[in-house]
Structures are given as structure tokens and as C-alpha cells.
Amino acid sequence: MKQQLGQIAILVRDYDEAIEYYTNVLGFELLEDTHLSDVKRWVRVAPPGSTCHLLLAKAADELQRNQIGFQSGGRVFLFLYTDNFYRDYHNYTAKGVEFIREPSEEAFGTVSVFKDLYGNLWDFIERK
Numbered sequence: 001m002k003q004q005l006g007q008i009a010i011l012v013r014d015y016d017e018a019i020e021y022y023t024n025v026l027g028f029e030l031l032e033d034t035h036l037s038d039v040k041r042w043v044r045v046a047p048p049g050s051t052c053h054l055l056l057a058k059a060a061d062e063l064q065r066n067q068i069g070f071q072s073g074g075r076v077f078l079f080l081y082t083d084n085f086y087r088d089y090h091n092y093t094a095k096g097v098e099f100i101r102e103p104s105e106e107a108f109g110t111v112s113v114f115k116d117l118y119g120n121l122w123d124f125i126e127r128k
């Protein structure tokens with residue numbers, strides 16, 4: 001049996017705001033933006049070439065709005081791999097991405113932690 005993750009839902013405040021951030025700041029591709037109703041859209045983004053996608057899910061009620069940026073309880077939520085850490089690190093910092101941990105060399109590769117638009121924590125890694 002072969003399985004893989006297809007997509008991960010991430011709560012956002014606003015579809016267009018999230019699309020702007022993930023595509024123009026992080027450089028992800030907009031894979032789909034389908035209007036399902038007056039208030040709901042099916043929006044998928046992903047890093048170029050990735051087989052796993054983010055489903056940008058607009059919070060539908062107060063409970064969901066309270067979880068935006070805190071879906072993982074304050075722990076690192078997502079892991080973004082790169083083939084050139086410092087190229088992308090400098091590009092991201094120039095675009096205002098907030099890194100909360102300085103880059104470090106670990107046994108598995110070069111790593112840092114950044115916050116996305118909503119405060120979700122990401123490990124940013126160039127694997128060895």
C-alpha cells in the first residue's frame with residue numbers, strides 16, 4: 001500500500017489576504033481558487049513542485065477564528081524544505097517574514113523557525 005498526505009487545512013482570516021501572503025511572500029503557487037458559495041471558496045496553494053498542498057480554510061465561526069495561528073497549540077506546525085536555505089532565508093527576510101530562531105546547523109541540515117502571516121510556526125529546513 002502506498003499513501004501520502006494530499007493537503008493540510010490551515011485556518012485563515014480572509015482568502016485574498018492569505019493568497020497574497022502565501023504566493024507573493026512565500027512564493028507558493030496558487031493551484032485552485034474555486035468559489036463554492038457567496039462565503040466559501042476552495043483555495044489550494046503549495047510550494048512549486050510540492051505534492052502536498054495547503055487548503056486555505058476561512059474561519060467560519062468564533063471558535064475557528066480563535067484558533068487562527070494556533071492550530072498546533074503554539075508548537076511548530078508545518079515544515080518547509082528548501083534546496084537553498086540562505087537564498088530563500090534572505091529572500092524571505094527581505095519580504096518581512098519574521099524568523100523567531102536564528103539559522104543553525106543541525107545533524108539533519110540547516111534550520112530556522114519563522115511565523116507566517118497568522119502566527120503559525122514553520123520549521124524552514126535545507127536537509128543534508
